[in-house]
């Protein structure tokens with residue numbers, strides 16, 4: 001696999017497409033086992049999670065629903081610190097088993113702001129599935145229940161993740177070169 005240039009930066013291959021697919025299949029198997037008969041509601045955080053959420057959801061073998069919200073915290077390659085909701089949730093979460101689907105748990109700021117909002121509706125359970133986590137970047141007490149890959153504190157793109165809007169359609173994950 002070759003390096004790719006996105007805007008002004010060069011990214012190098014990081015996690016292969018096949019490895020991601022195997023990982024997502026394993027997560028789907030585990031979630032299907034844990035939530036059998038519970039009809040969970042997956043909530044994907046847009047935009048970054050849309051590909052992961054679609055692949056994960058497609059591989060669930062149980063009854064499940066999916067919905068999306070749009071939250072924003074990133075500008076360029078750094079978390080801005082301000083979370084805004086630009087597309088809210090329409091479902092009633094009371095007594096539902098909710099699984100938040102995130103592309104990457106970085107500082108945890110997004111979910112730290114979003115989880116209390118969800119909890120107000122008293123779901124039966126609240127879990128987090130994150131394709132990627134950056135444990136050394138985490139600033140809040142948030143733990144994902146389902147994790148694809150733990151990675152170093154480096155900026156990555158591909159498989160839904162972007163650098164200023166671009167790179168989401170790369171089928172594999174790439175990491176910023178010489179970071």
Ligand code: IMP
Pocket residue numbers: 045048073074079102103104105106107108109110111154155156157161162163
């Ligand atoms: P947090 O609020 O700091 O946990 O950041 C969460 C969001 O920031 C993720 O859902 C991503 O959309 C974005 N993000 C964090 N790290 C990266 C990265 O390395 N590449 C692309 N987007 C990222």
Ligand code: MG
Pocket residue numbers: 045046047048049102103104
């Ligand atoms: Mg995101």
